[in-house]
Amino acid sequence: MKKKAWAVWKGGIKDGGGTISTETGVLKEAPYGFKSRFEDGKGTNPEELIGAAHAGCFSMALSLMLGEAGLTADKIETHAEVTLDKVGDGFEITASHLTVVATIPGADAVKFADIANKAKAGCPVSKLMKAKITMDAKLA
16 A cells, blocks of 8 residues: 655745645645744644554554454544654653543453553554654553
């Protein structure tokens, strides 16, 4: 399976801007730029898109693994906080912290924690990142 996305950038790093699009059309020329990445400007940025991808991927992996354990979640809500740090002369994504709250009938805290940790390690987006990935997960 292959999925496509693209970006178009025009101008300099601070005075320029760009758009990001996906083949599904969910993102279609979504604006991004220096201000939306490093300040409080309008638009998106790569780190929040990675966060959305990580949260979505983890939630799906958790749902799969819960199903394999005979459990079905009423709701899984995952937030991802992606950290961009200055490292040397450039920047690096150094961490992604997942905060998960799930409502799962019949689940106990120990089994949930075990499955959540396996989902964190097994989610394809987690495997993509070399950043430190942490998580707080609790049953609602």
